[in-house]
Amino acid sequence: MVARYERIADELRDDILTGVHPVGSQLPTEAELAARYLAARGTVRQAIAMLVTEGLVGSRQGARRIVLGRARSQSFAELHSFAQWARANGYRYGGQVITQRRRAASSVEVARLGTDEVLDVLRLRTLEGEPVLLERTVYASWVAAAVEELAPDCESVTEALYDSIGLVFAYGEHLIDAVSAGARDARLLGVRRGSPLLRQRRITTTHEGRPVEWSDDRYRAGSVVFSIRNSIDANPLVRQAGDLRFGA
Amino acid sequence: MVARYERIADELRDDILTGVHPVGSQLPTEAELAARYLAARGTVRQAIAMLVTEGLVGSRQGARRIVLGRARSQSFAELHSFAQWARANGYRYGGQVITQRRRAASSVEVARLGTDEVLDVLRLRTLEGEPVLLERTVYASWVAAAVEELAPDCESVTEALYDSIGLVFAYGEHLIDAVSAGARDARLLGVRRGSPLLRQRRITTTHEGRPVEWSDDRYRAGSVVFSIRNSIDANPLVRQAGDLRFGA
DNA sequence: TAGTGGTCTAGACCACATG
DNA sequence: ATGTGGTCTAGACCACTAG
Incomplete structure (x- = not known):
C-alpha cells in the first residue's frame, strides 16, 4: 500500500x-x-x-x-550497503574477506555493542575492478554465527543477513574524517603509505536500537564522496572537534 | 512565539x-x-x-x-559558520584573510553562482591557537562589496553579513572527501606536503535559492569529524563515486 | 491588505507488531 | 485480539511575506 x-x-x-x-x-x-x-x-x-x-x-x-534542486538522495540501504549502492548506480563491484576471527571484546566494544565476544572481519571491496574500500567490521556476538556462514566473497552482507536471520539494519550513526594510510591499508588498497584515506566509522542498530555492528571503513582518496543537503530548518550534519568520541 | x-x-x-x-x-x-x-x-x-x-x-x-541516543545535533548556523560552531562549543578561535581579490568567474562558477564576476577569498582559521582550516571561498558578485568591507580578521563572516546587508544563509549542499595537502595547504596549516586533509566543499544559497558562495574548506586531519545519524526512514547522507560532480 | 505557509484540533480508519 | 503508530480529513486561527 x-x-x-x-x-x-x-x-x-x-x-x-x-x-x-x-x-x-x-x-x-x-x-x-x-x-x-x-x-x-x-x-x-x-x-x-x-x-x-x-x-x-x-x-x-x-x-x-x-x-532548490533536482538531485535525489539515496535510501538508507544504499548508504549502508556497499553492494546495494554500487548496484543501484550501475557499477561493477566485488568483495573479499581478508581475515575473520572471534575474539573477546575490548571495554569500548562492550559499551558499544553490548556483548563480551565479537567477530572481527576485514574485507576488501572493489569497484570497477579497483580496490577502493577497506572495511574493518566488528559484529556483536549474536550475529557472529550468521556472518561466519557467509561465503568469503559474499557480495552483500546486508542482504545475506536479512535472508538468513531476518536481520534489518535500521539506524546508523556515522563519523567521517580523513586519515593517512598505514602500512597494511596501503598494501591492500594499492596506495602509498601516508596517503590520504576518507574514513567512515559507523555503528548500526536494529529497529529496537540493539547494536549490530561497528565498522571502520577506509576509502581510497578520490574514489567516493559523501554528499549532504541541509537547511536552516533541517540540519542532519554535525561537525565535531577531532578528539574522536568513538575512540581510536 | x-x-x-x-x-x-x-x-x-x-x-x-x-x-x-x-x-x-x-x-x-x-x-x-x-x-x-x-x-x-x-x-x-x-x-x-x-x-x-x-x-x-x-x-x-x-x-x-x-x-536511541542522547546526542543533540547542531543548528544549521553552527555547521555553516566556523565561528558560531566554535563559540557554541566553547573553543577559542580566530581567523585571518590571506588573500582576497575580484576576478572574472570561470564557466563553472557562472553556472554555480550565476554571476560573471566573483570575489575570491582565502582564509585561515584557528582553533585553540592552532591553524586547522583553510577556506577558499568564492562569493557571488552581489555580496562581494559587503564582504570586502569586513575586517581581515573578522571572526564571523556569516554574522557580519547578516548585520550589514541582512543576508541569511538558508540552504547548503556539502561534498565531503579526503585530499592530500598541496604545497600551499601544507605551509599554511603547518603539516607536511601530501598529508591527509578532510575536505568539505559546499554551496550555500538564500531562502530564495539564490547562490551566495561556493567554498572549498580543508581541515587538518584529526582536527574535526563530521557526524551524521540516519535511519531506514530518513537518510540525509549520500555516497557518490569520486568523479566529483562539482568539478575540481 | 491579501495571500500563503505554520500550527492546532478532533475524529476516523488502516497497517503493523506483539502477545 | 488488542494496542500502537501511520494516514487522512475538514476546518479554524495565527504569523509572516509581499505588493
Missing part, C-alpha cells in the same frame, strides 16, 4: 526532475495542489515535507515555496 | 537527556503524551517527529517508540 502523500510527492518530484517546475521557480500553493490532487491540505503538506527533507524544495512561512 | 509542539519536544528531549527516558527504553504512547500535555495527537506527533529527525528516537508502525 503506497500512501497518498507518497504518490503526490512522487508526482511533484517528477515534475521537478522533468522541468515542469524548474529550479528557482515557485511551487503551486498548498491550496492549488490540494484541489488538483483532491486531497486535504494536510496530506499535501506531508508530501511537500518529503521534498523539503530531500532538499529539493525550500519552505518559509508566508512565502511561496521554491524549487 | 514558540510553538506548542516545540515546547513538547523540548520537554521530551530533556527527559531523554536527563535519563527519565533512558536509552533503549520505550517512549510513552502518543495518546498518553497527548493527555499529559493536553494537546491533540497531531501536535504530539509533530513534537516526536523532531526527535526522530534529530536521531534521538526511533519510530516504526505498530511498535512503541524507542529512545
Whole structure:
C-alpha cells in the first residue's frame, strides 16, 4: 500500500526532475495542489515535507515555496550497503574477506555493542575492478554465527543477513574524517603509505536500537564522496572537534 | 512565539537527556503524551517527529517508540559558520584573510553562482591557537562589496553579513572527501606536503535559492569529524563515486 | 491588505507488531 | 485480539511575506 502523500510527492518530484517546475521557480500553493490532487491540505503538506527533507524544495512561512534542486538522495540501504549502492548506480563491484576471527571484546566494544565476544572481519571491496574500500567490521556476538556462514566473497552482507536471520539494519550513526594510510591499508588498497584515506566509522542498530555492528571503513582518496543537503530548518550534519568520541 | 509542539519536544528531549527516558527504553504512547500535555495527537506527533529527525528516537508502525541516543545535533548556523560552531562549543578561535581579490568567474562558477564576476577569498582559521582550516571561498558578485568591507580578521563572516546587508544563509549542499595537502595547504596549516586533509566543499544559497558562495574548506586531519545519524526512514547522507560532480 | 505557509484540533480508519 | 503508530480529513486561527 503506497500512501497518498507518497504518490503526490512522487508526482511533484517528477515534475521537478522533468522541468515542469524548474529550479528557482515557485511551487503551486498548498491550496492549488490540494484541489488538483483532491486531497486535504494536510496530506499535501506531508508530501511537500518529503521534498523539503530531500532538499529539493525550500519552505518559509508566508512565502511561496521554491524549487532548490533536482538531485535525489539515496535510501538508507544504499548508504549502508556497499553492494546495494554500487548496484543501484550501475557499477561493477566485488568483495573479499581478508581475515575473520572471534575474539573477546575490548571495554569500548562492550559499551558499544553490548556483548563480551565479537567477530572481527576485514574485507576488501572493489569497484570497477579497483580496490577502493577497506572495511574493518566488528559484529556483536549474536550475529557472529550468521556472518561466519557467509561465503568469503559474499557480495552483500546486508542482504545475506536479512535472508538468513531476518536481520534489518535500521539506524546508523556515522563519523567521517580523513586519515593517512598505514602500512597494511596501503598494501591492500594499492596506495602509498601516508596517503590520504576518507574514513567512515559507523555503528548500526536494529529497529529496537540493539547494536549490530561497528565498522571502520577506509576509502581510497578520490574514489567516493559523501554528499549532504541541509537547511536552516533541517540540519542532519554535525561537525565535531577531532578528539574522536568513538575512540581510536 | 514558540510553538506548542516545540515546547513538547523540548520537554521530551530533556527527559531523554536527563535519563527519565533512558536509552533503549520505550517512549510513552502518543495518546498518553497527548493527555499529559493536553494537546491533540497531531501536535504530539509533530513534537516526536523532531526527535526522530534529530536521531534521538526511533519510530516504526505498530511498535512503541524507542529512545536511541542522547546526542543533540547542531543548528544549521553552527555547521555553516566556523565561528558560531566554535563559540557554541566553547573553543577559542580566530581567523585571518590571506588573500582576497575580484576576478572574472570561470564557466563553472557562472553556472554555480550565476554571476560573471566573483570575489575570491582565502582564509585561515584557528582553533585553540592552532591553524586547522583553510577556506577558499568564492562569493557571488552581489555580496562581494559587503564582504570586502569586513575586517581581515573578522571572526564571523556569516554574522557580519547578516548585520550589514541582512543576508541569511538558508540552504547548503556539502561534498565531503579526503585530499592530500598541496604545497600551499601544507605551509599554511603547518603539516607536511601530501598529508591527509578532510575536505568539505559546499554551496550555500538564500531562502530564495539564490547562490551566495561556493567554498572549498580543508581541515587538518584529526582536527574535526563530521557526524551524521540516519535511519531506514530518513537518510540525509549520500555516497557518490569520486568523479566529483562539482568539478575540481 | 491579501495571500500563503505554520500550527492546532478532533475524529476516523488502516497497517503493523506483539502477545 | 488488542494496542500502537501511520494516514487522512475538514476546518479554524495565527504569523509572516509581499505588493
